[in-house]
Amino acid sequence: MSEITKQKGASSSTPSPFMRWLTSKLMNYISSEKRQTKLRNKREAKRIKEGRKHVVEYFHQVDDGYSHLAIQTLSKLKAQYDIKLVVHLVPPASDDNFPEPELWKQMSVADAKRIAPFYGLEFDSQNTPPEQSLVQMAAAIFCNLNSEEVIDIGAEISAYLWRGDKEALARLAHQYGSASLDELHAKYELATARRSELKHYNPAMFHYEGEWYWGVDRLYHLENRLNALGATTNDMVPLGKVPLDKVPLDKIPLIAPRPEVASQFGENASTLTLEFFVSLRSPYTAIAWDPTIKFAKQSGINLVVKPVLPMVMRGVPATKEKKIYIATDVAREARALNVEYGNFYDPIGEPVLRGYSLYMWALTQNKGNDLLCAFLKAAFARGVNCNKHQGIQQVAENAGLDWREARLHLHDDNWQQLLEDNRLSMYEFGSWGVPSYRLLDQNENEVLAVWGQDRLWLVAQKVKELSE
Structure with missing residues (x-):
C-alpha cells in the first residue's frame, strides 16, 4: 500500500481570492470551444x-x-x-x-x-x-x-x-x-x-x-x-x-464511435444498487452527474451517491500538464454529451469543505443529492464563487434548503468519517479517483466496478444484461 493509499484527512488548499479568480479565468479560457x-x-x-x-x-x-x-x-x-x-x-x-x-x-x-x-x-x-x-x-x-x-x-x-x-x-x-x-x-x-x-x-x-x-x-x-x-x-x-x-x-461511420448509454431495461433493474463515487471539485464528476441521474431514473436502479475528498485536497499531486489536459478534455467531452458545463469558478479548499458540511445536514432533509447537484452546477457550469456567502447561499437555496438554517451548518465537521469510509471503499475495488461506479446485485455482491464518466455506458450495459 502506497503513501497515497494511506493518505486521509483534509487539507484546505484554499488559494487567495485573486488566485482563485485568476485560475478560474485561465481554465475557462483554455477549455473554451472558441x-x-x-x-x-x-x-x-x-x-x-x-x-x-x-x-x-x-x-x-x-x-x-x-x-x-x-x-x-x-x-x-x-x-x-x-x-x-x-x-x-x-x-x-x-x-x-x-x-x-x-x-x-x-x-x-x-x-x-x-x-x-x-x-x-x-x-x-x-x-x-x-x-x-x-x-x-x-x-x-x-x-x-x-x-x-x-x-x-x-x-x-x-x-x-x-x-x-x-x-x-x-x-x-x-x-x-x-x-x-x-x-x-x-x-x-x-x-x-x-x-x-x-x-x-x-x-x-x-x-x-x-x-x-x-x-x-x-x-x-x-x-x-x-x-x-x-x-x-x-x-x-x-x-x-x-x-x-x-x-x-x-x-460518417467511425472506427471507434463513443458507445451509447442504454435506455431500455428490464424490471429486475430495481433489485440492483449502483454506488456513485463523486467529488465536489471533480470536473469529470460534474459532467457525469446529469447522465448518471438520468440513467438511474430510466433504469429504476437504486442509486447511492458516495462523496469523497478531491484528490488534490488529500495529497495527490497534479502537474501543470495534467491540469491543462483535464481542463480541455472534460470540456470537449461535455460538448459531446451536451451537458451544462464550462463557466468554472474553482471551489477548491474552503468552498468544498463547506459544501460537505452542508451535505451532511442536507441528508437529514432528504436533500443530499440535490445539494451535491446544486454545488456542481454552481462551480462548473454557472461561474458561482462558492467561497462567498452569496455563492454558497445560492447553492443551498437551489437545492431547496432553507438558508437561515443551512448557514448554521457551514462549519460542521461530521462529514470527515463518512468521506474517509467512502474513499477506502473506492480503493477496495482498485480506484483512487472519481467519478467511479460500483454495481451491486440484490445480495450486495459486486458485479462491476469501474472508474470514469466514460464508463457509464458499460454500467448501463451490465444493468441491461442483469435486468432482462
Whole structure:
C-alpha cells in the first residue's frame, strides 16, 4: 500500500481570492470551444501553408492495457484516413502524474479487457499484466521496427505478449530482430522527450495538431476532426455511395464511435444498487452527474451517491500538464454529451469543505443529492464563487434548503468519517479517483466496478444484461 493509499484527512488548499479568480479565468479560457476552434483553424492553415500531410503521432507502452487496444486501431486509421502515422515507444511512467502506478497498471488491464468487445477489439489474457521477461522481448522487437512496420504487425506482437506466447514472440524476434537494451533505452528517451515537448504524460495517446486524444475512448474526437477536414482516403462512404462531402459529419461511420448509454431495461433493474463515487471539485464528476441521474431514473436502479475528498485536497499531486489536459478534455467531452458545463469558478479548499458540511445536514432533509447537484452546477457550469456567502447561499437555496438554517451548518465537521469510509471503499475495488461506479446485485455482491464518466455506458450495459 502506497503513501497515497494511506493518505486521509483534509487539507484546505484554499488559494487567495485573486488566485482563485485568476485560475478560474485561465481554465475557462483554455477549455473554451472558441479557443479550440481558433487553434484548430490556425494549425490547419499552417499545415496547408507548409505543405504537410495530416500527421498523427501515437505513443505506445507495451505493458499498458489501453495501449493494447489502441495499437489494434492503427491499421484501420491508416486505411480510412489520409494521414501519416508516427509511432513512439514509451516506457512506464513513474512521476506525479501516476500517483498509483501499480493500481493504474492493474486497472488498465481489467478495464481494457472489459471494453474491448464493444469496440470490435480483442484482449486475450488473464486480468494481470504480462510477465516482465515477455515485456522486454516485445519491447525489443518494437524498438527494431519503424512506424510503418508497427502499423502492420504491432497488433500481432501485442497480442502474443498479452497471451503470454513466448514462442511466437521468439519467432517474431528472429524474423524482425531485437534491439539491445541500450538501443531500447535510447528510443525510450527520445519518445519521452517528444511526448514531454508536446506536453503530455500518458501512454496510449494520439496527438494531432495541438490536441491529445486518449486511447480508443477519445478516438472519436480525432476521427470527427479528421472527417471535418476531409482527411479521408475514400471519396465515397461505404453505405449508399453518397459523396462524403454530402454526408452529415455525425453520420460518417467511425472506427471507434463513443458507445451509447442504454435506455431500455428490464424490471429486475430495481433489485440492483449502483454506488456513485463523486467529488465536489471533480470536473469529470460534474459532467457525469446529469447522465448518471438520468440513467438511474430510466433504469429504476437504486442509486447511492458516495462523496469523497478531491484528490488534490488529500495529497495527490497534479502537474501543470495534467491540469491543462483535464481542463480541455472534460470540456470537449461535455460538448459531446451536451451537458451544462464550462463557466468554472474553482471551489477548491474552503468552498468544498463547506459544501460537505452542508451535505451532511442536507441528508437529514432528504436533500443530499440535490445539494451535491446544486454545488456542481454552481462551480462548473454557472461561474458561482462558492467561497462567498452569496455563492454558497445560492447553492443551498437551489437545492431547496432553507438558508437561515443551512448557514448554521457551514462549519460542521461530521462529514470527515463518512468521506474517509467512502474513499477506502473506492480503493477496495482498485480506484483512487472519481467519478467511479460500483454495481451491486440484490445480495450486495459486486458485479462491476469501474472508474470514469466514460464508463457509464458499460454500467448501463451490465444493468441491461442483469435486468432482462
